[in-house]
Structure formats: structure tokens, C-alpha cells
Amino acid sequence: MTFRRILKSKSALAGFVIITLDLILAIFAPFIATHSYDEMDFMYVLAKPGEGGHIFGTDDYGRDIFSRLVYGARVSLMVGVVAVGIGALIGTVLGILSGYFGGFLDSLIMRFMDALLSFPYVLLAIAMMAVLGPGLFNAMIAIGVVMVPSFARVVRSAVLNVKNEDFVIASKVLGASNLRVIFHHIFPNIVPSLIIYSSLNFAGAVISEATLSFLGLGIQPPTPSWGSMLSEAKDFLQVAPHMAIFPGLAILLTCLGFNLLGDGLRDVLDPRLRT
Amino acid sequence: MRKYLVKRLLQVIPTLFFVLLITFLLLKLIPGDPAMVILGPEARAEDIARFRQQLGLDKPVLVQFLLYLKRVLTGDLGKSLIYKQDVLSLILERFPTTFVLSVSALFIAVLVGIPAGILSAVKHNSFTDLLITVLALIGISIPIFWFGMVLIIVFSLKLGWLPAVGLGSLDKGIWDVVKHLILPSFALGILSMGTITRFTRSSMLEVLRQDYVRTAYAKGLRKRLIIYRHALRNALVPIITVIGLQLGNLLAGAVLTETVFALPGLGKLMVDAIMRRDFMLVQGEVLFVAVTYIFINLLVDVVYAVVNPKIRQSYERG
Numbered sequence: 001m002t003f004r005r006i007l008k009s010k011s012a013l014a015g016f017v018i019i020t021l022d023l024i025l026a027i028f029a030p031f032i033a034t035h036s037y038d039e040m041d042f043m044y045v046l047a048k049p050g051e052g053g054h055i056f057g058t059d060d061y062g063r064d065i066f067s068r069l070v071y072g073a074r075v076s077l078m079v080g081v082v083a084v085g086i087g088a089l090i091g092t093v094l095g096i097l098s099g100y101f102g103g104f105l106d107s108l109i110m111r112f113m114d115a116l117l118s119f120p121y122v123l124l125a126i127a128m129m130a131v132l133g134p135g136l137f138n139a140m141i142a143i144g145v146v147m148v149p150s151f152a153r154v155v156r157s158a159v160l161n162v163k164n165e166d167f168v169i170a171s172k173v174l175g176a177s178n179l180r181v182i183f184h185h186i187f188p189n190i191v192p193s194l195i196i197y198s199s200l201n202f203a204g205a206v207i208s209e210a211t212l213s214f215l216g217l218g219i220q221p222p223t224p225s226w227g228s229m230l231s232e233a234k235d236f237l238q239v240a241p242h243m244a245i246f247p248g249l250a251i252l253l254t255c256l257g258f259n260l261l262g263d264g265l266r267d268v269l270d271p272r273l274r275t
Numbered sequence: 276m277r278k279y280l281v282k283r284l285l286q287v288i289p290t291l292f293f294v295l296l297i298t299f300l301l302l303k304l305i306p307g308d309p310a311m312v313i314l315g316p317e318a319r320a321e322d323i324a325r326f327r328q329q330l331g332l333d334k335p336v337l338v339q340f341l342l343y344l345k346r347v348l349t350g351d352l353g354k355s356l357i358y359k360q361d362v363l364s365l366i367l368e369r370f371p372t373t374f375v376l377s378v379s380a381l382f383i384a385v386l387v388g389i390p391a392g393i394l395s396a397v398k399h400n401s402f403t404d405l406l407i408t409v410l411a412l413i414g415i416s417i418p419i420f421w422f423g424m425v426l427i428i429v430f431s432l433k434l435g436w437l438p439a440v441g442l443g444s445l446d447k448g449i450w451d452v453v454k455h456l457i458l459p460s461f462a463l464g465i466l467s468m469g470t471i472t473r474f475t476r477s478s479m480l481e482v483l484r485q486d487y488v489r490t491a492y493a494k495g496l497r498k499r500l501i502i503y504r505h506a507l508r509n510a511l512v513p514i515i516t517v518i519g520l521q522l523g524n525l526l527a528g529a530v531l532t533e534t535v536f537a538l539p540g541l542g543k544l545m546v547d548a549i550m551r552r553d554f555m556l557v558q559g560e561v562l563f564v565a566v567t568y569i570f571i572n573l574l575v576d577v578v579y580a581v582v583n584p585k586i587r588q589s590y591e592r593g
Binding site: 111112115116118119120122124126127128130131132133203207210214217230234237244245247248251252255256259260263 | 546
């Protein structure tokens with residue numbers, strides 16, 4: 001029922017289609033890619049789109065840009081899934097603790113979250129990567145940690161909304177344990193907010209990964225990531241603008257997809273949050 | 276009003292404390308011996324020993340944190356390894372560039388975002404509305420460093436209208452500097468432009484639905500007057516907060532924009548520090564930006580209280 005309503009939202013549907021295409025690229029990369037992502041075609045270095053059978057052209061090593069983009073989808077989506085997973089999991093636990101138990105614990109957790117939020121979004125991830133050292137694994141952790149406070153806040157306010165509802169109080173009066181109340185009555189009610197925020201944060205994760213890789217802190221060569229492809233393209237803007245155009249479009253479309261889906265889901269699942 | 280100010284100022288203290296804790300813990304994340312890593316492979320053994328003592332690395336973590344607090348509160352953010360200079364003075368040297376870039380980006384974002392948002396709300400559910408909504412969504416989905424590259428490709432390399440890199444020089448007149456700032460400010464501003472447009476639109480839609488707007492229409496006032504005099508004034512109040520909060524994100528976004536456009540600001544300093552593993556500089560810069568961000572938020576809240584009597588009164592009563 002809800003699913004049908006979601007598909008009726010044009011924005012959610014558009015987002016859904018884009019994300020499905022991304023998923024197909026990522027899963028079937030070896031079948032879709034026309035070349036291997038690290039194969040160098042020395043006859044066609046910095047080839048323009050269409051030259052020598054390279055749809056999107058080649059980079060400064062003669063590697064096929066289309067194929068690297070297809071494989072790059074894997075990195076983006078993987079970082080997104082793991083980072084959003086980390087952020088949602090830790091954020092939900094902290095948000096529930098904070099909202100459900102209140103008091104000093106609430107103040108302590110929320111002040112710490114406020115402090116984390118005082119760091120502009122990317123900056124904290126950049127700083128963490130600078131210290132932890134570059135790499136896929138560290139990037140996922142850094143991006144995930146940065147997301148924790150926004151999840152914690154959203155979950156906390158969702159918990160506060162249902163905490164004093166009659167059904168929760170009734171269940172407590174009947175002698176249900178805190179854990180039971182949390183899992184059976186509180187948690188199901190925060191799921192819509194979680195889904196919406198996961199989708200919106202996924203867009204943030206994709207951009208963050210691209211940002212870290214662009215600065216040379218994320219995924220290391222020769223594994224293709226859209227961000228690192230842009231980083232390499234930076235020095236060839238004059239001779240090979242196509243090196244920059246396509247990876248950027250891939251990032252833009254993917255983020256747009258998750259933002260569209262998040263917006264659409266918000267309209268359907270929680271009209272109160274509409275901005 | 277004074278009660279509100281005091282209360283808001285007191286709220287800053289725990290946040291600042293935790294921010295300091297986080298920047299302190301940042302260096303604790305360094306794998307291996309931090310003194311050896313921070314000073315680099317060429318450091319002499321006695322220097323490492325002295326450094327360890329300065330940071331209190333031989334003492335318990337709590338003592339180390341207190342030492343860090345003491346250093347920071349006295350304005351000592353440590354010494355940069357690559358520049359052999361005081362971190363704070365390095366930051367203050369570079370800050371003006373980043374500040375000018377962020378403010379001009381915000382200026383462009385407001386200049387485009389607010390009218391676009393108003394137009395979108397007034398023409399609700401029309402093609403114009405759809406177009407603006409989609410463009411705004413693209414604005415918040417676009418990687419700004421890539422947008423910067425696209426601007427360079429189009430306006431510098433293909434059309435040759437504007438310079439691609441550098442800051443220009445004031446000796447050649449103010450126009451030279453402005454010319455160098457247009458592309459980076461636009462690239463950086465696109466992010467806030469989308470957010471401001473979306474927020475203005477929803478805020479305006481909210482206000483246009485109110486009874487007093489309907490009354491104004493019923494009285495037969497001109498549409499223009501109703502939109503700008505009656506609706507916009509009230510819609511602008513929450514927008515101010517959003518605009519203020521953007522400045523913090525823009526300061527961070529400047530890291531990327533400065534990298535693309537080779538501008539000598541905080542961002543460039545940060546990237547150099549990261550590449551050459553100058554951890555004191557990284558730590559100092561992160562702290563500086565976070566503290567700036569906190570104080571911008573404080574300022575925004577105070578301005579908000581000034582323009583919105585409801586907030587002020589709720590504090591005066593309680």
C-alpha cells in the first residue's frame with residue numbers, strides 16, 4: 001500500500017529509477033564494462049569520446065573512462081551502504097538512549113552531538129582521514145561517524161514524539177521491560193524517519209566519498225572511484241575536459257537520485273517533515 | 276533580551292568543551308607513536324623526547340587533555356612542521372582569502388536563491404516552479420569541486436572570459452581581484468543557492484497560506500504589495516537562520532574550491548598540511564573552523580532573537 005503510494009510520487013519514482021540503474025551498473029559491472037578498468041590502451045591516450053571504441057574516451061593512461069565509471073559505481077554504493085549503516089546504527093542507539101531515558105544521559109549525549117555538528121560536514125571526515133590515513137575502509141568509517149549526530153537527533157525527536165503516547169504508557173503499566181517497550185513500541189515508530197534520513201544521507205555519503213578521493217584521501221589507485229577520477233582529471237582540463245565531465249555527471253546523477261527518493265519518501269511517509 | 280543572551284552564551288561553553296575534546300582525540304587516532312609521526316622521519320631522538328614532554332605524552336590522557344586545553348586557551352595551537360611557523364599565525368594569514376571567498380559565495384547564493392524561492396512559491400505548481408525545484412535539487416546534489424572544473428572549462432578555457440586560477444592582485448585594481456573571485460564564488464555558492472531556494476520556497480508557501488494574507492487579498496491590495504510587504508517579511512525570519520548556518524558550510528567547502536582554483540586560503544593550507552602529514556596544522560585548522568562556526572551560529576541566533584520577538588519573550592517570561 002505504502003509502496004504503491006511511494007511509486008505514485010514522481011520524485012520518489014525518478015530517484016528509484018536512477019538508483020536502480022546505479023545498482024545494475026555496480027552488480028553487473030564485468031558484463032557492462034567494455035574494457036577492464038585498469039587496461040591501458042597506449043594507442044589511444046586521452047582519446048576523445050567515441051575514438052577507438054571508447055564511448056566516453058580514455059584518460060591519461062589510456063584507460064577506458066566508461067568502464068572505470070561502471071566499476072566506480074561499486075565503490076560509491078559500497079561506501080554509501082556501509083557509511084550510512086554505521087551512522088544509522090550508532091545514531092539510532094544514541095538517539096533512543098537520549099530520548100527514552102532523558103535526564104543527564106540525554107544532556108551528555110546531545111551536547112556531544114552538538115559538538116560533532118559544529119564541525120562542518122566534510123571537514124571532520126577530511127580531518128579523520130588525514131589522521132587515519134587514506135583507504136576505502138577508513139573512508140567508510142570517517143563518513144559514517146560524521147553522520148552519527150544527524151541520525152541521533154532525528155531519532156531522538158521521533159522517540160520523544162511517541163514516548164508519551166497512551167500505548168507506550170499502557171505497555172509500561174502492564175509491566176513491560178524497557179527493552180521490550182523500545183523494540184516493540186518505540187522502534188517501529190521511528191522507522192519512517194530512519195528510511196527518509198538514510199536516503200538523504202546516502203547522497204551525502206556519495207559526495208563525501210568523492211570529496212575524500214578527490215583530495216587523495218579516499219580510494220587509492222588503480223581502483224576507480226568517481227572522486228579519484230576527477231582528481232586525475234584536474235590536470236587535464238585543457239586537453240581532455242571529457243575526463244572531468246563524465247565522472248562528475250555520475251556523482252551528480254547518483255546524488256540527485258538519492259535526494260529525489262528521500263524527498264519523495266518524506267512527502268509520502270512523513271508529511272510533517274516537508275520543507 | 277539580556278536573559279536570552281546570557282543563556283545562549285552559557286550554552287556555548289559545553290559545546291566548545293566537547294569540540295576541544297574532539298580535536299584533542301583527533302591526534303590520539305594517529306596509529307603508532309604520535310610524537311614520531313608528528314615530527315616526521317627526519318626528527319632527532321632528543322627532539323622527539325622534548326616534544327613528548329611538551330605534549331605530556333608520558334603522562335595520563337587526562338593530564339594531556341588539560342595541557343592541551345591550557346595551550347589552546349592561551350592561543351597556542353602548536354607549531355607547523357612544514358612551515359616552521361606558529362599554527363595560529365599561519366591560519367590568521369590565510370583566513371581573509373577564505374573569508375572573502377565564503378562571503379561572496381553566500382552573497383551570490385542569497386542574490387539568486389531568495390528571488391528564485393519567492394518566484395517558485397508564488398507560481399506554485401507551475402512549470403516555473405518545477406524548473407526551479409529541479410534546479411535547486413541539482414544544486415544540492417552537485418559536487419562543488421566538479422562544478423568548479425566545469426566553470427573553468429567553459430568560462431576560462433573555451434570562452435576565455437574569466438581567469439581560471441589565482442587570486443589576482445590589488446595593484447592591478449579591484450576589478451582584477453573581483454574577476455578572479457567570480458568563478459570560485461559561484462562554484463562554492465551553488466551549494467547554498469539550492470538550500471536557500473528550497474527553504475525560501477517552503478517558508479513562503481507556508482506564509483502565503485496564512486489567514487492574514489488571504490485577508491490582504493480580500494481587501495483588494497495589489498499582489499506585489501502583499502507578496503513583498505506582507506508575506507516576505509514574515510517568511511524571511513526563518514530564512515535568516517538558514518543563511519547564517521550556510522556560512523559555516525561554505526568555510527569548509529572553501530577547502531575544495533580553493534584546491535580547484537589554486538587560491539591561497541585556509542583550504543589550500545589544509546590540503547598541504549594533510550598531504551605532508553603536518554598534524555598540528557590539521558588539528559589547529561579544524562579547531563579554528565569549528566570555533567568560527569560555533570560563533571557564527573551564536574551570532575545568527577542572536578540576530579534571530581532580535582528580529583523574532585516570540586523567541587525573546589519566551590525567555591523573558593521563563
